[in-house]
Amino acid sequence: MRIEAGYTSYENFAVDKGLQRMQYWRMEKGSNFTFTSFLKILDAHKISLADFFRDFK
Numbered sequence: 355m356r357i358e359a360g361y362t363s364y365e366n367f368a369v370d371k372g373l374q375r376m377q378y379w380r381m382e383k384g385s386n387f388t389f390t391s392f393l394k395i396l397d398a399h400k401i402s403l404a405d406f407f408r409d410f411k
Contacts (some may be wrong), residue, residue, distance in 0.1 A: 355399050356382070371398035 361367040367380040373394060381387050381395055396406055 355401070359399065367398075373398060 356364060359367070361370075364382055365375050367373075368375040372397045377387070377391055378395065381391065395404070396403060399409050
């Protein structure tokens with residue numbers, strides 16, 4: 355999603371969206387994260403929780 359939004363660097367995306375760089379990097383790499391962090395990332399991408407899970411069945 356970050357790359358589709360035009361960001362080649364996770365660091366630039368995190369800074370532009372007001373997220374902690376390492377927290378965002380860990381999330382992209384699949385590390386454990388909190389639900390609150392997940393919601394912040396969705397908000398940064400302007401995606402609702404419902405939209406994120408829409409295609410999961």
